[in-house]
C-alpha cells in the first residue's frame with residue numbers, strides 16, 4: 001500500500017480511528033501480532049505546545065485495535081536525553097490512556113538493547129522495538145533546528161538508549177537516522193499534524209493545522225511532510241539516504257492521496273504564539289481553515305529568512321468568498337483578490353512564490 005490517507009479536524013481520537021478504518025488496517029496485521037505503538041514524547045509537554053503526539057492519537061489507535069480483536073498492544077518510548085520518560089508520559093496524559101485501555105507503557109530508557117547491524121554502523125537498539133511484530137510509528141510533523149523537519153524517520157530515535165542518542169549527534173544525525181529507519185521499519189505510520197511547532201522539536205511555536213495522515217512508508221511520509229512544510233526533500237538529507245538504504249520510497253503521487261474530508265473541517269486559526277503573531281501582522285483572517293493558515297505562516301517564515309519584506313495586506317479565509325479584496329489573497333476562497341494564490345489549501349511553496 002503506497003496510498004496516503006489524510007483527514008482534517010480537531011478530534012485526534014476520532015480522526016485516528018477514521019484513518020485506520022478507511023485504510024482497513026486490521027486486515028494488514030497478522031493474527032497474534034505483538035503490536036508496539038511509538039509516539040513522540042520527546043519531553044514533558046502537552047501537545048498544544050507543538051512537540052508531542054496527542055494522547056487522542058494513542059487512544060484512537062488502541063481502541064481501533066482492541067475493537068478489531070488485537071490485545072497484545074504496548075506503548076514504547078524514551079524521552080530525549082535529560083528528560084524522564086515517566087514525567088513526560090504523565091504531563092501528556094498517556095498514563096490515563098494506558099490505564100483506561102489496560103495497555104502497558106514501557107520506558108525504553110530501562111529496556112535491554114541489542115547491537116544491530118545497519119547500513120551505517122552497528123547500533124544499540126532497544127529490544128522492545130526490535131521484537132515488535134507490528135510497529136506503529138506515531139510522530140508529530142514539526143520543524144527541527146538541525147534537520148529542518150522531523151516526522152516518521154526521526155521519531156524512531158526514541159527507540160535507542162541515551163548513549164546511542166548522543167552518538168547520533170556526534171555522527172551528524174543524518175546518516176544514523178537514515179540507517180535506523182532502514183532496520184527498524186515501522187509497519188504503519190500515523191502522523192499527528194494537528195499542532196506541530198514551526199521550528200523546534202521541543203515546541204514553543206505551535207501552528208495548528210488540524211490535520212492527520214496515515215501511510216505505510218516512513219520515507220514517503222517524510223517526503224510528504226516536507227511538501228506540507230514547504231521544504232524540498234533535499235533540504236532533509238536523511239530522506240534520500242534512507243531511500244538509498246532501502247527504508248522506503250520518497251515518491252509521493254498526488255492521485256494516491258485519499259482525503260477523507262475537506263480542509264473546511266479544520267476551521268479556525270490558532271491563538272498565535274509570539275513568532276506567529278509577528279509573522280502575521282499584515283494578515284486579515286476570516287474563518288480560515290487551519291491548514292491554509294499554517295501554509296501561510298510557513299511561507300511568511302521562509303520569506304522572512306530570505307529577507308523579503310512584506311507590506312501588502314494579506315487576506316485568507318472562507319469569509320472572503322465572493323468579495324473583492326485589495327492586496328494578496330490566499331486560497332480559492334480569495335479568488336477575487338488583486339493577486340491570489342489558488343489552491344485549497346495552497347502549499348507554502350506556492351504562497352512563497354507569490355510573496356517573492
Ligand code: SF4
Pocket residue numbers: 263264287288289291292316317318330331332333334343344345346
Ligand atoms: S481555500 Fe478556503 S476552504 Fe480551502 S483551505 Fe483555504 S480557507 Fe479553507
